[in-house]
Amino acid sequence: MSVPGSEDQLGLKVRRAQEALAAIRGVGTSGKVRVVVDANNKLLDVFVPGLDLDTTDAIIAAYGAAVADQQPRIAEATREITADPQFESVSAFVRANSKSPEPTWTEEDEDRYFEEQNRRGWR
Structure with missing residues (x-):
């Protein structure tokens, strides 16, 4: 038997966690290479000195294509569990008690972030 309102509390906790995760950005460096990822490990930016913006965009697009390419194999490997x-x-239960949060990282936030990085000599 569940405690009255406990489902609502769990739903609130899930939403708060989702909102916090949506705002997380990881920045990693190796030598002169720097990448930015979100909490889902989605590649958001790549910086390599001397690399032009078109090439950076192509790297990010290739990463997205690689992730999409593996999705059917992941679905197949986990089919027994998900069925x-x-x-x-x-x-x-999780779907019913959590709404996808509005993105907290807007395009303007991203622009400000990269402008600041540029001022610091990032690009």
Whole structure:
């Protein structure tokens, strides 16, 4: 038996976690190479000295294509689990108690971030 309102509390916790995760950006460097990723490990930016913006965009696009390419194999590898009724019950509960948060990282935020990085000599 569940505590009254506990589902609502869990839903609130899930939404807060989703909002916090949406705002996270990781910046990694190796030598002169710097990359920016989001909490889902989506590649947002690549900086290599001397690399033009078109090439940077092409790297990010290639990364996106590689991720998309692997999705059918991931779905196949996890099909047995995702087809399990217990898994579906948990998934349905999570979906019902969480809305996708509005992105907290806007295009203007991104522009400001990269402008600041440029001022610091990033590009």
